[in-house]
Amino acid sequence: MNIPFAESYKIKMVEPIRRSNCNEREQWIKEAKYNLFNLQSNQVFVDLLTDSGTGAMSDRQWSEMMLGDESYAGASSYYKLKSAITEITGFPYFLPTHQGRAAENVLFSALIKEGDLIPGNSHFDTTKGHIEFRKAKAIDCTIDEAFDTTLDHPFKGNVDIRKLEKMLSSNPIERIPMIIITATCNSSGGQPVSMQNFREVSKLAKKFGVKVIIDSARFAENAYFIKIREKEYANHSIREIVKEMFSYADGMTMSSKKDAIVNMGGFIGLRDQELFQKASVFNIMFEGFITYGGMSGRDMNALAQGLYEGTEFDYLETRINQVAFLGEMLKAAGVPVQYPFGGHAIFIDAKRFLPQVPKEQFIAQTLAVELYIEGGIRGVEIGTILADRDPETRENRFPDLELVRLAIPRRTYTNNHLHYVAAHIINVWERRNDIKTGYSIHYEAPIMRHFTVELEKI
Numbered sequence: 001m002n003i004p005f006a007e008s009y010k011i012k013m014v015e016p017i018r019r020s021n022c023n024e025r026e027q028w029i030k031e032a033k034y035n036l037f038n039l040q041s042n043q044v045f046v047d048l049l050t051d052s053g054t055g056a057m058s059d060r061q062w063s064e065m066m067l068g069d070e071s072y073a074g075a076s077s078y079y080k081l082k083s084a085i086t087e088i089t090g091f092p093y094f095l096p097t098h099q100g101r102a103a104e105n106v107l108f109s110a111l112i113k114e115g116d117l118i119p120g121n122s123h124f125d126t127t128k129g130h131i132e133f134r135k136a137k138a139i140d141c142t143i144d145e146a147f148d149t150t151l152d153h154p155f156k157g158n159v160d161i162r163k164l165e166k167m168l169s170s171n172p173i174e175r176i177p178m179i180i181i182t183a184t185c186n187s188s189g190g191q192p193v194s195m196q197n198f199r200e201v202s203k204l205a206k207k208f209g210v211k212v213i214i215d216s217a218r219f220a221e222n223a224y225f226i227k228i229r230e231k232e233y234a235n236h237s238i239r240e241i242v243k244e245m246f247s248y249a250d251g252m253t254m255s256s257k258k259d260a261i262v263n264m265g266g267f268i269g270l271r272d273q274e275l276f277q278k279a280s281v282f283n284i285m286f287e288g289f290i291t292y293g294g295m296s297g298r299d300m301n302a303l304a305q306g307l308y309e310g311t312e313f314d315y316l317e318t319r320i321n322q323v324a325f326l327g328e329m330l331k332a333a334g335v336p337v338q339y340p341f342g343g344h345a346i347f348i349d350a351k352r353f354l355p356q357v358p359k360e361q362f363i364a365q366t367l368a369v370e371l372y373i374e375g376g377i378r379g380v381e382i383g384t385i386l387a388d389r390d391p392e393t394r395e396n397r398f399p400d401l402e403l404v405r406l407a408i409p410r411r412t413y414t415n416n417h418l419h420y421v422a423a424h425i426i427n428v429w430e431r432r433n434d435i436k437t438g439y440s441i442h443y444e445a446p447i448m449r450h451f452t453v454e455l456e457k458i
């Protein structure tokens with residue numbers, strides 16, 4: 001008999017969650033203006049909105065919380081975190097921040113000016129937000145294969161080296177302060193970047209004298225995929241792979257709420273002292289003194305411990321196999337899901353699920369609302385609402401992909417929860433032809449509208 005996969009941990013504490021019925025949910029989502037961010041968490045049964053800050057900390061992380069040093073300056077927690085970051089990433093300089101977007105705010109304040117161009121592989125929404133807020137532009141150089149959800153490619157997060165080279169050579173180089181590599185690439189579906197790609201981007205960046213910054217939220221999951229899919233790395237440890245990945249970069253921004261398995265936190269890692277000093281000024285202004293940067297001592301302790309746990313092979317194998325467990329159930333039933341499966345989430349291809357809904361009516365959002373009403377499952381739209389309007393023309397940007405992301409929190413749900421999720425999605429798949437119309441926008445914010453958008457049913 002085949003041996004099924006078993007988790008590399010057991011459960012010590014539980015939190016009750018509540019079921020509801022379809023009638024209740026129809027009422028709640030209407031009151032939430034058909035925006036899943038507006039729901040109360042107790043109106044959700046299985047919450048796959050995000051894997052950000054929603055993971056379960058370990059007994060060791062909770063123990064570290066009790067050892068936190070809350071000194072304003074020079075806390076032992078700061079030094080514990082600094083030593084973990086340097087050991088794992090190799091960056092000699094670091095600044096703590098309260099979360100990932102704060103790291104972007106601080107670093108971009110030091111690096112980006114109006115009119116700049118920032119190439120990368122499908123920038124994350126807050127990253128793009130912080131670029132566009134500074135009247136600079138994010139240029140997407142992801143490989144084309146990333147946008148075909150049916151294509152089997154091991155590293156759909158890769159930067160297209162030819163697109164990047166063309167971009168670098170056809171623009172004034174002083175307007176390109178950095179290249180941002182997002183690993184794994186969230187916007188293209190939690191897809192990894194290969195070590196070869198890191199190496200090639202770094203080589204090109206050096207040739208043009210441009211910095212490489214890694215948007216690192218899921219760096220450890222990326223390293224796992226390198227180990228599994230890139231032959232030369234099969235016998236390397238996750239930590240060795242992580243070190244090499246970062247060796248190709250000048251700096252990193254980190255949302256610790258992902259692969260460092262804490263509920264809140266972030267940081268910047270840097271190689272260059274001068275840039276560190278420049279960024280420190282903004283850190284003090286926006287986040288706090290450089291030895292805490294918006295984090296409590298106890299949170300820095302839990303984060304240091306989380307960095308070690310998050311880069312263990314057994315943990316990552318459990319994590320990525322659980323995500324694939326959900327993916328395989330959906331795929332077997334014919335539900336169109338992105339393939340290969342991402343590291344942190346399963347992405348449903350909403351254009352292929354609901355081809356009859358016009359793109360102007362927000363296809364992925366329509367499906368996400370339907371899954372909520374069906375089973376109390378909260379996913380998130382990665383489609384036209386998220387893509388926002390073009391900052392110049394103010395027209396809706398219609399992305400190539402309309403996805404519903406089901407993000408799996410770390411060490412939080414059991415496979416039975418995911419079985420429940422799959423069964424409900426398959427029920428919606430079987431009645432998909434009855435869903436004919438979507439939504440129109442009643443209210444939207446001028447930037448990052450997806451968080452607060454209000455919709456009306458058509």
Ligand SMILES: *Cc1c(COP(=O)(O)O)cnc(C)c1O
Pocket residue numbers: 052099100101102124126127182183186215216217218254255256257258265266
């Ligand atoms: C989550 C995330 C961010 C932003 O981090 P927050 O902690 O949510 O502010 C930036 N980049 C990527 C790739 C992320 O996944």
